[in-house]
Amino acid sequence: MRKICFHFQISQPYRLRRYHFFDINKHHNYFDDFQNSYLVKRLADFCYLPANKMFLDLLKKYEDISLSFSISGDSIQLFKEHAPEVIESFKELIATNRVEIVGNTFSHSIASLYGKDAFMHQIKKQEKQLKEVFDVTPVSFCNTELIYSDEIGEWLAEAGYKVVLTEGARHILAWKSAGYLYCNPFQTNLKVLMRNYNLCDDITLRFQNKSWEHYPLTADKYLSFLNNIPHDAPYINLFMDYETIGEYHTKESGIFDFFYHLFVQIAERKELSFMLPQDVAKEEDSVLTIHVPWAMSSSSDEKDTNEWLGNELQQEAFEQLFKLENLYKESKNENAKMNWLRLQAADHFAFMSTKWFAETSVKRNFDVYPSPYQAFINYMNVLNDVKLQLEKKK
């Protein structure tokens, strides 16, 4: 029987406030507390809580159903501060034993594009947090925006991970299908699950698109899509932002009903079986190697890293940020250290993107800057102060 793997990502960052150059070395509160609180509460009310409730109902009703989540460390912190009931609600899900919590970076970081040390530090910090909050130890890993390369895979294997979730990028797969199980060419014990992004985009991008030929999308119609892909490929991997349910598509759009019936239909028809990423960890048959010499991601159509490091501004900010790595290791200023980690979030870099068509991305919803340049200036102002703070109390 073909297997279907559902994975939902939550990666809310600490959004920066407007931090002027004359605040440098004077004020060290970089975050927009109002905005962060407002957004997290809104997402909790519109998405996380009702969606969790829906999945809990489904899990209770159908014992075949299983699904997985990755929740960034920053998101967990934000929940603790502004919506602790979300954490409780996830605990209930986890208690069913059919919900897997997948590892990821602590602060939705793009450290994996910089180097091993910074990346490993992010992973370890997140593992510690997952242990503390949910009492879980992840065996699968979902990197920030599905960023992955052979090298990143090697680091993950070294960190003890058995499975990694990434993009089924066309330029990597070529004639191959995302529906097979792959492994890292150098660490063959690390299984690679590749996302079927067309099927995901049908939901995340096109669900409410009235000019789309398949509008309105129903669970039945979607099942026929699943049925139409070649049956010899054993895996259907659907990874998406959890905010798809209730935020990108509001309740009124029918997104909850869609997911509810989709899960019910899959469970009742028994043509597909639910699968968790950790289930493939011990798989040994028919595993193929996949070469990813350069980092790829789930970003727009190119599936490259240009959304975060595509222009000189982003590259400069990235370079200046990670220049502070040694300072971070030596510093005893815990506040400043935490802030340095938070500045690694992919979101800050995406706001500096000058790929003008990036506005089609659903994440632009959260963009608060009038232009990429102001995003850059603001970020650099903050970074300069973080640097001063790291230097101060060595």
Place this chain on the structure above:
Amino acid sequence: MKVLMFGWEFPPHIAGGLGTACFGLTQGLAKNHVDVTFVMPKASGDEDQRKIKIISASDVELDTRYSDYFQFHKEISYVEVNSRLIPYVGLDDYFNVINQKESALLEDVKVTEKRKYLFSGTYGANLMEEVKNYALVAAEIARNEDFDIIHAHDWLTFRAGIMAKKISNKPLCIHVHATEFDRSDEFSRNEIVYNLEKEGMEAADAICAVSDLTRNIIIEKYGIEPSKVFTLHNAVIPHQKEVERVEDVPYKIVTFLGRVTFQKGPEYFIETAKKVMEYDKDVRFVLAGDGDMMNRMIERVAELGIADRFHFTGFLNGEEIDLLFGMSDVYVMPSISEPFGISPLEAMRAHVPVVISKQSGVSEILQYAIKVDFWDINAMADAIYGILHYPALANFFAERGKEEVNSLKWEHVAKKLKGIYASLLPRN
């Protein structure tokens, strides 16, 4: 396609941006195979006539036997205007309006059958009279020239355009480079100019506005039907020579260039300077230009105690401007209301990063510029500080900005204009 175009000035003898824009537009039209006959009050003979034909209104003989001539003459009222006023009107200028239904001039005309008017072609004391006479000459030209479309630039020539339309029955396109709402604040707004503008807009078959900002003013403040108002952004004429960067300047230089008047927002530049200087001792602010707010600005700089690092240059000529651009690290245009605003493009062409107000037409077409609200001095200060202190940003703008400016071509503007013309012509 043949166009009869009415302007007020044409390079090399120009007082403002209008002449430059007319030159660029006519060259662009020529490239799009549109023939242009350009009429101006007084040509000097050294205008570039390789691509277009220029008519000097001063050389046109009027045949006063036509009855419509008298009809029009009667309707016209005279206005005397203070000489410093137009088109660069300032707060302290004033208008002196006299309605003269019957003039000595009219009697003059009755005696002879043919006469010429002499135009100064400047923005002088008898401006309104020249505007009127220009319209009379326009009638004569419209009778004799062969053309398909009439195109009139700014309110000075609207009457001429209307007259030409009356005589020829050809469609009229008027071009709005600025409105009375940009030139003045609500206390000094001139009714007569406003009425002339409105008259031209109502009579026109199509209106070209230099920005969406101006288009909205035309629709909202003049009550014009939106469907006939088109936005036609300006472009730039390719630069003959590169502006050379001046090396070894011991300070970072932030520049304002423009008339020191209310609409240009010089006071926001000064308040911003104060903010940046408090955190950066190595920066100098330069305010280049002259205008009716000059004294107040000098006083304000003294009051803030930054006169040692804030410089007033007064009016600069072309070479001096190039030199200043060559030394500048940031160019700031904090205009309160700017129909278009060509100067940031000149700065970008000289590799200078620009910070411009959102209340400018040029901000609608630029991507490689930082845009802020003119009143938001914190945002303006952040932008300036960012460019001065984060070299990646300055380099990014210097390179991409220049490319962007070079891609703004009059040829493309003219192509769009040709499309507007075509929509006005009767279908064959």
